[in-house]
Amino acid sequence: MSFKPKIEEKRWDKNLEPVIFRRWQKEKLYAFDKRSKKPLYSIDTPPPYVDAPVHIGQAYTYVWMDIMGRSRRMMGFHVLFPMGLDKNGLPIEVQTEKQFGIVMRETPRRKFIQKCKELLEMYGDASLDTFKELGLSCNSWKLEYKIGGRYETDDPEYRRLTQETFIDLWNKRLVYEDMKPTNYCPACGTALSDAEIEYVEEDVVLNYITFSVKETREKIVIATTRPELLCSCKAVLFNPDDERYTHLEGKHAIVPMFGQEVRIISHPYAKMEFGSGLVMICSFGDRDDVRLLRELKVEPTYAIDINGKMNENAGVYTGLTVSEARRKITEDLKDRGSVVKQEIIHQKKPVCWRSKDPIEFVPLKEFYLMQLDFKEEMLKMADEMEFFAPESKRILVDWINSLSADWVLSRRRYYGTEIPLWYCKKCGFTYVPEPGKYYQPWREAPPIKTCPKCGCKDFLGEERTFDTWFDSCSSEVYITGYLWDKIYFKKHFPCYVRPQGKEIVRNWLYFTMLKSHLLYERKPFKQVWINMHILDDEGRKMSKSLGNVIDPKDMVEKFGAEAFRIWSCLEGDIARKDIRCSFERIEGTSKFLTKLWNVSRFISAFPLCEKAGLTATDEWILGELSSLIEIVRKDYLEYRFNDAAVSVREFVWNLFAPHYVEMVKSRAYGRGFSESEQKAAWFTLHACLRVVLKLLAPITPFITDHLWLKIYCKTSIHKEPFPEARWETGITRLTGKLTEFNSVVWNRKKEKGISLRESIKIKIPEELIPFEKDMVAMHKIQNGTRF
Numbered sequence: 001m002s003f004k005p006k007i008e009e010k011r012w013d014k015n016l017e018p019v020i021f022r023r024w025q026k027e028k029l030y031a032f033d034k035r036s037k038k039p040l041y042s043i044d045t046p047p048p049y050v051d052a053p054v055h056i057g058q059a060y061t062y063v064w065m066d067i068m069g070r071s072r073r074m075m076g077f078h079v080l081f082p083m084g085l086d087k088n089g090l091p092i093e094v095q096t097e098k099q100f101g102i103v104m105r106e107t108p109r110r111k112f113i114q115k116c117k118e119l120l121e122m123y124g125d126a127s128l129d130t131f132k133e134l135g136l137s138c139n140s141w142k143l144e145y146k147i148g149g150r151y152e153t154d155d156p157e158y159r160r161l162t163q164e165t166f167i168d169l170w171n172k173r174l175v176y177e178d179m180k181p182t183n184y185c186p187a188c189g190t191a192l193s194d195a196e197i198e199y200v201e202e203d204v205v206l207n208y209i210t211f212s213v214k215e216t217r218e219k220i221v222i223a224t225t226r227p228e229l230l231c232s233c234k235a236v237l238f239n240p241d242d243e244r245y246t247h248l249e250g251k252h253a254i255v256p257m258f259g260q261e262v263r264i265i266s267h268p269y270a271k272m273e274f275g276s277g278l279v280m281i282c283s284f285g286d287r288d289d290v291r292l293l294r295e296l297k298v299e300p301t302y303a304i305d306i307n308g309k310m311n312e313n314a315g316v317y318t319g320l321t322v323s324e325a326r327r328k329i330t331e332d333l334k335d336r337g338s339v340v341k342q343e344i345i346h347q348k349k350p351v352c353w354r355s356k357d358p359i360e361f362v363p364l365k366e367f368y369l370m371q372l373d374f375k376e377e378m379l380k381m382a383d384e385m386e387f388f389a390p391e392s393k394r395i396l397v398d399w400i401n402s403l404s405a406d407w408v409l410s411r412r413r414y415y416g417t418e419i420p421l422w423y424c425k426k427c428g429f430t431y432v433p434e435p436g437k438y439y440q441p442w443r444e445a446p447p448i449k450t451c452p453k454c455g456c457k458d459f460l461g462e463e464r465t466f467d468t469w470f471d472s473c474s475s476e477v478y479i480t481g482y483l484w485d486k487i488y489f490k491k492h493f494p495c496y497v498r499p500q501g502k503e504i505v506r507n508w509l510y511f512t513m514l515k516s517h518l519l520y521e522r523k524p525f526k527q528v529w530i531n532m533h534i535l536d537d538e539g540r541k542m543s544k545s546l547g548n549v550i551d552p553k554d555m556v557e558k559f560g561a562e563a564f565r566i567w568s569c570l571e572g573d574i575a576r577k578d579i580r581c582s583f584e585r586i587e588g589t590s591k592f593l594t595k596l597w598n599v600s601r602f603i604s605a606f607p608l609c610e611k612a613g614l615t616a617t618d619e620w621i622l623g624e625l626s627s628l629i630e631i632v633r634k635d636y637l638e639y640r641f642n643d644a645a646v647s648v649r650e651f652v653w654n655l656f657a658p659h660y661v662e663m664v665k666s667r668a669y670g671r672g673f674s675e676s677e678q679k680a681a682w683f684t685l686h687a688c689l690r691v692v693l694k695l696l697a698p699i700t701p702f703i704t705d706h707l708w709l710k711i712y713c714k715t716s717i718h719k720e721p722f723p724e725a726r727w728e729t730g731i732t733r734l735t736g737k738l739t740e741f742n743s744v745v746w747n748r749k750k751e752k753g754i755s756l757r758e759s760i761k762i763k764i765p766e767e768l769i770p771f772e773k774d775m776v777a778m779h780k781i782q783n784g785t786r787f
């Protein structure tokens with residue numbers, strides 16, 4: 001009998017990947033079926049941004065999401081794995097301005113939106129190509145308004161959903177409009193939520209400025225980094241324990257340059273060790289000022305307008321930008337001899353997360369969603385969801401505890417979901433439309449003809465849009481079919497898992513929870529999976545300026561998707577730590593694919609056969625296989641794909657190939673064994689390979705499917721159920737002894753300087769007698785065994 005491998009090629013060819021991917025698409029292998037009776041496993045994937053190529057961190061985390069989907073599919077779930085594309089908001093507007101050399105505020109709205117669409121048309125969906133190359137098992141790559149379809153966040157349907165949720169919240173009286181100092185980015189021209197603020201550290205000048213006390217005529221010194229706000233100074237504070245100033249309680253300070261008289265008050269907010277111990281409270285330098293003036297019941301005087309310039313309250317500085325005004329007033333104060341000292345201090349400054357411009361506090365009439373009243377509920381909800389890794393829940397809990405303002409929902413931008421409201425021009429009545437349609441109040445008449453209050457026919461459409469997070473935080477509702485099938489939605493909500501990055505816990509995850517609580521009084525997810533980041537080989541963040549960015553496209557071209565996929569699991573667990581990435585690491589780790597290929601090719605030479613009378617050696621490896629299945633199943637369920645991959649590699653590379661395969665080689669070829677013994681080896685080799693391929697199928701879907709089809713079956717491995725642990729594991733207690741003995745023999749031969757094929761005299765330990773025949777054949781042990 002000749003043994004010719006069914007796998008002819010000597011090695012895995014990465015060029016097969018696109019061919020296999022196309023076959024999957026043709027067979028609709030991962031299509032979504034709403035009528036499926038299986039339990040639903042829904043993944044609320046983060047839609048990548050349309051304008052940027054997929055970066056290595058996304059490539060890594062989407063592969064992990066794919067493994068979530070693939071492993072659950074094998075475990076009997078119907079998997080909802082949609083692909084979205086984020087096309088909303090500021091980044092599109094900014095890019096449009098750059099691309100066409102226009103300015104949003106100087107361009108008619110219709111035209112500007114048209115230009116945004118042109119830009120989006122140019123981008124197309126090319127950024128999804130990398131995801132296809134990586135072999136993601138998304139339900140569909142086509143834009144379709146249905147469950148499982150690909151979606152885009154600027155779809156009229158998606159926007160309709162955002163508006164519906166707003167209308168619900170409005171009707172529940174959870175939205176209010178208020179004029180209050182709001183985080184404002186002058187560069188972006190819009191209000192920002194706390195979640196959109198970042199902090200940067202920088203050196204700033206601390207100016208020691210003299211004020212005079214009205215009642216005593218004495219000079220006092222106040223240290224400030226923001227002298228341009230002197231015109232809005234409303235109070236001077238000193239610490240109650242600061243004996244230098246207790247005599248000033250209730251007296252008044254006269255502000256230099258502007259001459260207003262402000263109260264001097266003792267308050268613990270003033271730190272004795274900072275500056276001179278006296279602090280001026282302006283409207284507004286920061287959030288503390290907002291809080292303190294409210295507490296002191298002092299009416300603010302605003303100094304900065306929404307263009308980031310000083311307003312008429314700033315006297316001669318009116319019209320200057322904040323930084324110009326700071327420079328100018330510092331000079332003027334110096335000229336008057338009012339600056340007694342300057343020092344450089346290190347400070348944390350709030351900036352806009354998009355444009356990195358400094359945040360100002362500007363009074364704006366905006367819509368707010370209540371959130372401060374629901375902190376307890378949010379913390380409780382966090383406890384109701386399972387976190388992977390468990391410690392990442394801390395990021396969320398800390399954020400919830402730190403909240404200090406309601407969520408400002410409205411934005412003064414164009415390319416976003418419109419706030420669906422109209423106002424009666426005569427009596428000011430606010431009209432909220434019925435849900436069920438996408439509304440654009442800035443360009444459409446309201447659905448009613450006359451004002452129900454005064455009968456007036458004239459309405460003014462709301463012009464503002466929503467914070468884009470208000471759209472994003474309904475993704476789990478959108479994908480589970482809320483718009484199209486309320487019964488399905490009710491049955492399948494909450495969504496199963498939300499995978500996402502740690503950096504968007506405070507907005508995407510938190511806002512989704514908030515909205516879910518306010519609208520449905522339910523947690524949005526059963527599970528939350530939080531990923532850390534990808535760093536370069538030296539542990540540095542990847543950035544263009546450092547020149548250490550790895551483009552997933554290059555990586556796939558060089559090594560293939562499969563190499564990247566197996567590396568992404570073997571390298572580490574991104575839910576627990578940052579991952580270091582380099583071409584060398586990927587190349588090195590992917591050698592396992594070659595090992596898998598070689599083992600498969602060897603086994604493919606032997607016929608498939610029904611179970612024959614197994615020997616102890618066969619029972620032993622099948623016992624090990626059973627343990628492996630159980631371990632890997634658990635790893636998959638708990639998203640420990642690193643552990644799963646390492647366990648399978650260990651089994652193949654360090655147990656199955658060197659020990660079992662070597663022990664049964666002679667038997668499989670029929671040299672000196674009975675036909676039944678030979679068949680037992682064939683059976684066991686194939687049983688192990690089948691299981692190994694299935695266990696790896698979620699991680700390396702291309703190579704396993706290829707091998708599967710060549711060796712076993714005409715239908716894809718991705719239709720197979722997860723393997724069952726069917727064999728007794730008792731005999732695996734001998735694994736240590738067995739592998740140790742084999743090593744002893746190999747070493748002995750090495751010491752003697754003889755090849756592994758040569759015979760040797762050695763004693764087989766008593767416990768290993770059941771394996772005697774295979775061991776004798778493997779090591780060519782002479783003269784029988786026991787002596």
Ligand SMILES: [Zn+2]
Nearest residue numbers: 185188352355
């Ligand atoms: Zn900005």
Ligand SMILES: [Zn+2]
Nearest residue numbers: 424427451454
């Ligand atoms: Zn009216």
